Amino acid sequence: MTHIHPTxxxxxxxxxxxxxxxxxxxxxxxxxxxxxxxxTPGTALDLGCGEGADAVWLASRGWRVTGADISRTALERAAGHAADAGVADRVRWERHELGVTFPEGSFDLVSAQFLQSPVPLDQDRVLRRAAAAVAPGGTLLIVMHGGWPSWQDEPPFDVEFPTLTGVRAALALPEGEWSFTTMEKVRKPSVSPEGIEGFREDNVWRIQRAGH
Structure with a gap:
């Protein structure tokens, strides 16, 4: 695992x-x-992989995955999850503070799921680096919360949630090289820790890079 200094x-x-x-x-x-x-399965990069559920799912379906996260504990749990699922040989784990360091290489799929943080994160820079890591013909998949859950009466901290058009503009993708396959706001049921039922809205972008 890549070494990073405490921050x-x-x-x-x-x-x-x-x-x-x-x-x-x-x-x-x-x-x-x-x-x-x-x-079609190929190589995949899972940014902010956490405890590895997405990376393990991808590996179990034939992808060769690099999972990157800032937390050593999360990566250790992810490695255990992969071993339990029998896909440890298909996943590589790297420790990065995204925005400071970034996995090397290019990938057929780059997945950025909920790269949203209560501590500073240069989200636009990370997403632009994610796009640069997509191989020709590959896919960039971004999913972000679009707001607080409906049952959240008082936001626990100030945050500006990304919008569909805002992320598209921030990516600054070259015209003619990329196509947006999905750009959608999705509402899904959500339940608070206290059992209050409600919903939250997520934004999803699936973007295809042209081949050679």
Whole structure:
């Protein structure tokens, strides 16, 4: 795993993961499954892979995956998840503080699922680097929360949520080289930790890079 120096962002996420045995559900993100099912497996980069559910799902469907995250604890859990699923030989784990360091190489699929953080993250820079890492003919998949859940009465911190057109503009993709296959706001059911039912809205962009 790539070494990174302790920073406020690294310390925040390490503390977050060490605060519980498992932070996420262990299931792949539904919009990743929706958008990637049907693509021909190749090489994939999972940015902010967390505990590895998306990377393991991709590997189990034939992709050769690089998973990158800021937290060593998250990556250790992800490696254990891959081993349990029998796909450890199809996934490489790298530790990066995205925006500072970034995985090398090009990939047939670059997935950025919910790269949103309560600590500083240069989101636009990371997404532009993600686009640059897409191989000719490959796919960039971005999924972001579009707002707080409906049951969130008081936002816990100030944040500007990305919009469909805002992310498209921030990517600054060359005309004629990319096509937006999906650019959509999706509403899904959501339940608060206290059991309050509601919904939240996510934005999804699937962008295809032209081949040679």
């Amino acid at each position: 406020p962002a690294a310390e925040f996420w390490e503390a977050r993961y060490q605060g519980g045995d498992r932070i996420w559900s262990g299931r792949p993100n539904a919009l990743l499954v929706r958008e990637v099912t049907g693509l």
